Every structure is written in structure tokens, then in C-alpha cells.
Amino acid sequence: MQMISMEKKWCAAVCVGLSLCASAWAGGNKLVLTGSSTIAPLALEIGKRFEQQNPGVRVDVQTGGSTRGVNDARTGLADIGMASRAMKSDEAQVLVAHRIAMDGIGIILHQKNPVKNLSDEQIKQIYTGQIGNWREVGGEDRKITVVNKAEGRSTLELFLHHFQLNNPDIRAHVVIGDNQQGIKTVAGNVGAIGYVSIGTAEYEQTHGTPIQLLPMAGVGASVANVREGKFPLSRPLNLLTKGTPTGLAKRFIEFAQSAAVDDLVTAQYFVPLAR
Amino acid sequence: MRKHGDALLTAAVWLATALVVGAFLWLLGDVVIHGIGKLDAAFLLDAPQNAGRDGGIAPILVSTLLILVVALAVAVPLGLATAVYLSEYAAAQLAKPLRVCLNMLAGVPSIVFGLFGNALFCVALGMGFSIWSGGLTLACMMLPLFIVTTESGLSAVSSEWRRGAAALGLSRAAALWHILLPAAAPAITAGLMLSIGRALAETAALIFTSGYVDRMPESLSDSGRALSVHIYDLSMNVSGGDAAAYGSALVLIVLILAINSVAVNLTERFLQARTTA
Numbered sequence: 001m002q003m004i005s006m007e008k009k010w011c012a013a014v015c016v017g018l019s020l021c022a023s024a025w026a027g028g029n030k031l032v033l034t035g036s037s038t039i040a041p042l043a044l045e046i047g048k049r050f051e052q053q054n055p056g057v058r059v060d061v062q063t064g065g066s067t068r069g070v071n072d073a074r075t076g077l078a079d080i081g082m083a084s085r086a087m088k089s090d091e092a093q094v095l096v097a098h099r100i101a102m103d104g105i106g107i108i109l110h111q112k113n114p115v116k117n118l119s120d121e122q123i124k125q126i127y128t129g130q131i132g133n134w135r136e137v138g139g140e141d142r143k144i145t146v147v148n149k150a151e152g153r154s155t156l157e158l159f160l161h162h163f164q165l166n167n168p169d170i171r172a173h174v175v176i177g178d179n180q181q182g183i184k185t186v187a188g189n190v191g192a193i194g195y196v197s198i199g200t201a202e203y204e205q206t207h208g209t210p211i212q213l214l215p216m217a218g219v220g221a222s223v224a225n226v227r228e229g230k231f232p233l234s235r236p237l238n239l240l241t242k243g244t245p246t247g248l249a250k251r252f253i254e255f256a257q258s259a260a261v262d263d264l265v266t267a268q269y270f271v272p273l274a275r
Numbered sequence: 276m277r278k279h280g281d282a283l284l285t286a287a288v289w290l291a292t293a294l295v296v297g298a299f300l301w302l303l304g305d306v307v308i309h310g311i312g313k314l315d316a317a318f319l320l321d322a323p324q325n326a327g328r329d330g331g332i333a334p335i336l337v338s339t340l341l342i343l344v345v346a347l348a349v350a351v352p353l354g355l356a357t358a359v360y361l362s363e364y365a366a367a368q369l370a371k372p373l374r375v376c377l378n379m380l381a382g383v384p385s386i387v388f389g390l391f392g393n394a395l396f397c398v399a400l401g402m403g404f405s406i407w408s409g410g411l412t413l414a415c416m417m418l419p420l421f422i423v424t425t426e427s428g429l430s431a432v433s434s435e436w437r438r439g440a441a442a443l444g445l446s447r448a449a450a451l452w453h454i455l456l457p458a459a460a461p462a463i464t465a466g467l468m469l470s471i472g473r474a475l476a477e478t479a480a481l482i483f484t485s486g487y488v489d490r491m492p493e494s495l496s497d498s499g500r501a502l503s504v505h506i507y508d509l510s511m512n513v514s515g516g517d518a519a520a521y522g523s524a525l526v527l528i529v530l531i532l533a534i535n536s537v538a539v540n541l542t543e544r545f546l547q548a549r550t551t552a
Contacts, residue, residue: 032403037512040487041326060498062404062486063508077398178511200514207515267325269514 031248034062035069035082037178038103038155038197039237042268043082046100046256049264053255057248066157070095073240079249081240085157096245097238100256102271104198104226104234105158108183110190111210115139118214124163126193129171134191147185147194148172155179158235159195187211198226198234199269227271237270306524313522323489326513327505332523334491336530338406338499339475341492342485343534345410346474350417351467357418358425359451374426380419388416389480397484404498409485413477417470424469428462429455460546467542468535475531478503502527 033043040063047059066083070091073081087097107123109115115137118126125131126144135141148170149156160167176182179196186192187209198221201213213221216232225231239253255261262272321331361370392412402408432455440450456463478501486498489505500508506523509516 037508041508041513044487044489045326058490060404060486060488062488062498063482063512180511180514180516203514 029056029248030058030060031080031252032060032062032078033080033082033239034064034072034078035240036066036084036237037063038084039082039100042101042237042264042270043239043256045264045268046261047252049261050252050255054251059252069240073242076242079241080245080252083238083240084155085235085238087238087240095240095242097236097240098245098253098257099236099238099273100253100261101237101265101273102226102229102234103237104221104223104231104271105155105195106198106201106213106221106233107193107195107216108186108201108211108213109193110186111212112190113139113212116212116214120163120217123193124165127163127165127170127172142191145173145189145192146171147174147176147182147192149182149195150175150177155195155197155235158233162233183209183211195233197269198231199223199271203269223269223271227274229274303528306521306528309518310521310523310525313518314525318522319526322491323505323519326516327489327509327519328513328516329519332502332505332519332526334489335500335502335505335523336526338485338492339502339530341406341495341499342409342413342481342501343471343474345406345495346413346417347471349411349414350421350470353414354418354421354425354466355456355463357422358429359456361422361426362429363447363451363455374423377419377423381423383419384479385416385477386479388412389483391415392480393483402496404484404486404488406485406492406495406497406499409481409499409501410495412480412484413474416477416480417474420473421466421470424466425459425463428459428466431462432458457546460542463546464539464542467538471534471538472531475527475534476503477501478507482507502530 031047033047040061043059044061047061050059051057062078066085069078069081069083071081072078073095074091081095083097084103087095107118113134115134118137122131122137126137127146127148129146131137132144133141134144149159156167159165174185174192176185176194179200182194182196183201183204186194187204198213201211201221202223205211205213215221219225219231221231221233226234239256241249241253244250245253257273259272259275265272318331319336320333322334323332324330361373365373389412392408392415396402396408396411397404436454436458437450440454445453481501481504485501485504487500487504487508488498489500490497492499502523506520506527509520509523
């Protein structure tokens with residue numbers, strides 16, 4: 001134990017000196033965004049365009065998940081938080097959400113799976129392990145591989161909320177972190193079922209990845225349906241500020257909500273706001 | 276009977292080696308085949324565009340190297356000094372528990388170092404997401420590994436040499452500098468290579484410390500994305516980022532090979548040259 005404390009002391013001693021320099025360098029015209037890894041690539045691109053149009057301004061984007069975005073915006077560690085879900089009621093008391101785009105979550109199966117439709121109840125039973133073979137929902141005699149998201153992902157929260165499930169009830173065979181990983185897992189396993197962003201899935205599907213998107217409640221899982229708000233399993237991509245934003249943060253948020261970034265939103269396979 | 280046993284053993288050893296080499300070649304081949312198409316001068320010299328799908332990795336390469344330089348500049352002197360203390364100065368009953376602690380630290384998952392680095396450097400010391408924070412976190416991660424390997428190298432030097440040095444009237448410092456450290460050079464090199472490898476491969480600890488910003492860093496207090504974080508983000512968060520991810524992975528492998536051979540050369544020239552001088 002002595003070793004640990006000694007090491008910390010060294011590091012601390014070195015760093016006290018360094019941090020003095022570091023704080024002296026920190027500039028004034030800087031915005032820090034943290035949060036959802038889903039929004040981060042989009043925020044980064046919006047930030048670059050904003051920097052080009054406002055010389056001298058810097059937009060730093062950091063990831064770590066929606067919950068982190070909420071916490072950092074609340075504690076002031078970040079100027080703007082990013083969360084790929086709607087605000088919870090206790091969060092909405094302190095934070096203001098600014099929607100910049102929409103994202104839909106779609107259920108994906110392997111292309112070779114003959115099942116073309118699942119009811120909410122069937123999906124629920126598959127994810128809780130009550131249905132373990134595709135035969136039971138009109139498919140081939142094949143074991144179902146349930147792909148679930150890791151704890152802390154906003155996709156997981158949206159999925160659980162929609163299907164009224166609790167994560168401990170889910171009997172997952174594979175636990176994944178991000179959309180790409182989910183798509184790769186399902187594309188590599190004919191018996192797998194998973195859920196990912198529709199924008200991502202639609203892109204992969206049109207580029208030959210062997211997956212299919214299931215319709216939900218009779219509504220096709222498509223980018224168009226998400227934009228029009230028809231698709232049941234969709235989520236907003238929000239920027240969060242503590243109270244009403246002012247100054248630079250206000251200008252950045254207005255820019256991120258404007259039609260000037262629609263091409264960037266589409267390029268990240270998200271759905272621009274309906275205006 | 277014995278002959279059969281020998282043949283069996285030979286076959287097993289060959290098979291195991293072939294499997295290991297095969298797996299490595301498969302991995303390398305996969306990265307090269309998918310990544311080589313992306314690799315050209317523009318990829319190394321341009322900034323990333325469209326979330327990394329297009330453009331290059333120049334700022335990311337620079338950030339990666341800066342993070343590594345900070346980490347090595349802190350870890351190497353501290354590590355060498357600690358290893359010397361443990362092997363040459365510390366009493367046995369003190370050195371033993373310290374070694375146990377170091378071995379435990381060496382096995383701590385990197386995400387723990389990442390969270391520790393975030394709490395200490397980014398938040399408590401107010402350095403924010405920066406190359407400093409990332410480099411210092413990596414230094415903390417490298418230290419146990421580097422100390423353990425260096426110390427084992429020093430301990431392996433025969434005590435005859437120490438007595439010989441003392442008999443010649445060499446001071447402790449001179450004996451260390453001219454005899455013990457050069458003799459332990461192979462172990463120090465190995466420790467350095469392991470540390471560099473661990474640092475360049477690190478993703479989890481860096482997402483929370485040096486961060487995600489892919490702009491060209493202007494100073495060490497800027498946030499800068501490391502190559503491994505870039506590969507992770509491209510393959511996990513960016514649809515259609517696979518090609519760029521493979522290209523970056525290929526660059527990372529080449530970078531590790533290049534830096535390691537430079538490190539080997541430098542340590543050998545610097546330390547071993549003096550044993551013969």
C-alpha cells in the first residue's frame with residue numbers, strides 16, 4: 001500500500017507544477033461538450049463548421065455516454081451536455097434540452113431469417129428468455145441469440161422503456177456496446193436478434209450487410225418514418241444546458257438546430273429536425 | 276515407447292507454435308489487406324473529415340506521439356529510480372511488500388487507471404481533457420510494469436560485480452551508472468518496449484483523460500485523440516468508418532514496430548556502449 005501512496009505523491013507533485021501551466025494556457029472562447037457517444041461524431045462535425053464560421057472559437061467534444069452528459073452539464077464540468085434520450089423529470093428541473101436531430105431504434109435480424117414480423121409481446125418474450133427458438137414465432141428451428149446493449153447506453157434505456165422491461169429480466173447471450181458492434185454481431189449470426197439506430201442499420205443494409213429491419217406496430221423502420229414522428233421506437237438527440245443558455249453556448253445551439261447543419265446530420269445517418 | 280513420446284512432444288510443440296504464429300499472421304494479414312488501400316501520404320498528412328470516414332489522421336498521429344512523449348518523460352526517470360531503490364537500497368523486508376504492490380498495480384485494468392486519471396488530473400488538478408492528463412495517466416499505468424521488469428534485470432546482475440566495483444573504490448553512483456544499469460540494459464529495454472506497447476494500445480484510459488477532440492493540438496493542454504481511441508470510435512460509433520479504422524490500425528502497428536526498434540537501439544547504444552568503453 002505504501003507504494004500506491006508514494007506513486008500518487010510523485011504524480012501529484014509533478015502535476016501540481018504542470019497544472020499551473022495548464023490553467024494559464026486555457027483559453028476563454030472555448031465550449032466543452034460531453035456525453036452521448038452516439039451524438040459525439042455529429043457534435044464534432046457541427047463544432048468544426050461552427051469554428052470555421054467563428055474564427056477564434058474552439059469547440060471541444062468529449063464522449064462517455066448520455067448519463068455523463070447529464071451529470072457534466074449539471075455540475076458545470078461541461079458547457080453543454082449531450083444525451084441521446086429525452087430528459088427524465090428530475091433532470092428536466094435543472095437542465096434545458098435542445099433537440100438537434102432524431103434517431104430511431106430498429107429491431108434487426110439476419111437477412112436469412114424468414115421471420116418478417118414480431119409483435120411487441122413476442123419481442124418482450126424473446127428478450128426475457130420465454131421464447132428461445134425461432135420456430136415458436138413462425139421461423140426455422142434455430143436457437144435465438146439475444147443481443148443486448150451494455151448498461152449505461154441510452155439505446156438500452158429507450159428499449160427497456162418502450163417494452164416495459166427491467167434489465168435484470170433480460171436473458172442476453174451477447175452484450176454489446178455500440179451500434180456497429182450490434183450490427184456486426186447480428187450480421188454474423190443467422191439466429192441473432194438485436195436493436196440499433198435505424199440510420200446506422202439502413203446504411204449498413206443498403207451497403208450489403210446481411211441484416212433486415214423489422215417494422216414496429218405496422219410502421220416500417222425507416223429514416224422517413226422517424227422524421228415524421230410515426231415510428232414508435234425513436235429518440236431525440238439533445239444538447240443540454242443548465243438553465244437557459246447564453247453567449248457562445250446559445251449561438252452554438254442555435255447553429256446546431258438550424259438547417260445549415262442538416263447535411264451533417266444526414267451524413268451521420270441521423271434524421272434532421274422537421275421544420 | 277520413449278521415441279514415440281518424443282515425436283509426440285515435438286509435434287505438440289510445433290503445432291502450438293504454428294497456431295500462435297498463424298493467429299498473428301492472420302490478424303496482421305487482415306489489417307494489411309483491409310488497411311493498405313487507405314494508406315497514402317494524404318492519409319498521414321490530412322485532418323480527419325466526416326467523423327473520420329474521409330480525410331486523414333495527421334492530428335491524431337501528433338496527439339498520440341505527444342501523449343507517449345509525456346508518458347515516457349515521466350515514467351522512465353521515476354521508474355528507473357524506483358527500480359534502483361528497490362534493488363540496491365531498500366531493506367528486504369520493505370522491498371518484498373513493495374514488489375507485491377507493484378505486481379498488483381501492474382495487473383490493474385486500464386479503465387481503473389482511466390477513472391483515476393480523470394479524477395486526479397482532469398478534475399482535482401484542473402488539467403481538464405488534455406495531452407498532459409492522458410500522458411500522466413499512461414505514465415501511472417506504465418510505472419509498475421517498467422519498475423518490475425527493470426528491477427528484475429538489476430537483481431539478476433551478479434553481486435560479484437557490486438563487490439568488484441566496491442573493491443575498486445567506485446562510488447555507489449558510479450557503480451550503478453557504469454556497471455549495474457548497463458548490465459541490466461536488456462531488461463530495461465524489454466520493460467520499455469512493454470510499456471510503449473501498452474501505452475499505444477491504450478483506449479479505455481485515454482477516452483477519459485486525453486479525450487476525443489481530433490483537432491491538431493496547439494499545446495500539451497489541448498485535448499487530443501489518440502490513435503487507439505480513433506480506431507475504437509471509427510469501428511464502434513461511426514457507420515461506414517471501417518476502412519479508415521483499418522487504415523489507422525495499420526498505421527498503429529507500423530508505429531509500434533518503428534518506435535520499439537528506435538527504443539531498442541537507443542537503450543542499447545546508451546547503456547551497453549559503456550560496458551565496453
